[in-house]
Amino acid sequence: MGIMVELEEIAAAQRERQRAQDLEDFNNELHGNETGRLPRFLSVEAREALAEGKTGRQSKSSLSTLDWLLLNDPEFAQAYELAMDALADAEDAVQTALDQAIARAEETQLALDELTDKAMRLSDGRAVFMDQSGIVRDEKGNAIDPVLAATLEWQGYGPSFEDYLEKREADNEADAAVLAIREDQAELGEIRDELSDEDAELSTERVKELHQRVDEIRDTYIAPVDAPEIRNETSMKVEPITLG
Numbered sequence: 001m002g003i004m005v006e007l008e009e010i011a012a013a014q015r016e017r018q019r020a021q022d023l024e025d026f027n028n029e030l031h032g033n034e035t036g037r038l039p040r041f042l043s044v045e046a047r048e049a050l051a052e053g054k055t056g057r058q059s060k061s062s063l064s065t066l067d068w069l070l071l072n073d074p075e076f077a078q079a080y081e082l083a084m085d086a087l088a089d090a091e092d093a094v095q096t097a098l099d100q101a102i103a104r105a106e107e108t109q110l111a112l113d114e115l116t117d118k119a120m121r122l123s124d125g126r127a128v129f130m131d132q133s134g135i136v137r138d139e140k141g142n143a144i145d146p147v148l149a150a151t152l153e154w155q156g157y158g159p160s161f162e163d164y165l166e167k168r169e170a171d172n173e174a175d176a177a178v179l180a181i182r183e184d185q186a187e188l189g190e191i192r193d194e195l196s197d198e199d200a201e202l203s204t205e206r207v208k209e210l211h212q213r214v215d216e217i218r219d220t221y222i223a224p225v226d227a228p229e230i231r232n233e234t235s236m237k238v239e240p241i242t243l244g
Contacts, residue, residue: 064198076204083195083211090218091188097221098181105174112167115159120152129161130154137161139168184217 063071070077116139119127126138128149136149141161191210194200 108171131161
């Protein structure tokens with residue numbers, strides 16, 4: 001228990017040092033000592049104003065609302081920089097997941113198509129399958145008239161209706177996964193639009209809210225890292241030393 005508390009204290013200290021470094025960087029930017037972090041979020045006009053040292057209140061009318069906040073409110077600028085970095089990470093994670101999901105959906109669709117191609121066909125072209133009870137069904141699960149089914153020449157190697165249901169369910173799940181990821185991707189796009197709106201009256205609190213939502217989406221697609229195994233040294237057996 002003591003080790004876990006110690007690890008938490010170390011992590012908290014690291015976060016505090018990072019926060020202090022972030023604040024120092026932004027203060028440096030605002031006083032003309034460029035660190036290369038803040039300007040990447042500014043418009044061309046704001047970068048020029050920063051280079052010329054015109055970042056005070058008198059320049060507010062010539063800057064967008066977003067630029068002015070970034071140049072004059074260190075707390076907002078820090079929150080904004082952290083949110084935008086988190087957003088970029090989330091977008092990358094979601095895009096990777098989407099690429100994998102699309103590839104999976106293509107595989108399941110191909111498997112379903114190949115299985116369906118092996119099915120028996122009625123005269124109207126419908127694919128049919130025999131279930132475990134011996135009932136012939138079409139792709140929608142409708143039972144085929146026994147008289148019509150009896151005209152089919154079963155070869156004994158066609159896929160069963162249960163085989164078809166398994167492939168269809170896998171394909172449906174893969175398609176649903178793609179749709180869900182696209183919805184998350186669209187939400188991230190809306191968040192980026194809000195954060196990038198130069199004339200919006202964004203507050204620091206709102207930026208932090210958006211950052212939190214970005215993290216929630218990102219965490220959906222990033223596998224948790226297993227905690228390192230910690231040996232309890234107090235339980236280690238110590239052999240006595242025998243002096244010769």
